[in-house]
Amino acid sequence: MNAIPKLLIVAGxxxxxxxxxxxxxxxxxxxxxxxxxxxxxxxxxxxxxxxxTCIVISIVLSLVAYIAKWFFK
Incomplete structure (x- = not known):
């Protein structure tokens, strides 16, 4: 599977x-x-x-992106 469909599925x-x-x-x-x-x-x-609220959401999304980076190397 290409990277874009996989990314869209995970984002969904x-x-x-x-x-x-x-x-x-x-x-x-x-x-x-x-x-x-x-x-x-x-x-x-x-x-x-x-x-x-913006700071909390930013921290959570940064953590999610950091963790997702481990799975999509």
């Missing part, structure tokens, strides 16, 4: 797994509202920047 399976985990743990872990995320409300203007 990974997205399904992440979606199931997110749906299951979404009740317990509020990923979009972690402590440290910036939320400003002034009058009828709301600004929200999930900086800590």
């Amino acid at each position: 399976i990974a997205l399904i797994i992440v979606g199931l985990i997110w749906a299951g743990l979404g009740r317990f872990i509020n990923l979009g509202r972690l402590p440290g995320d910036i939320a400003v409300e002034k009058g009828n203007v709301k600004f929200y920047f999930p900086i800590v």
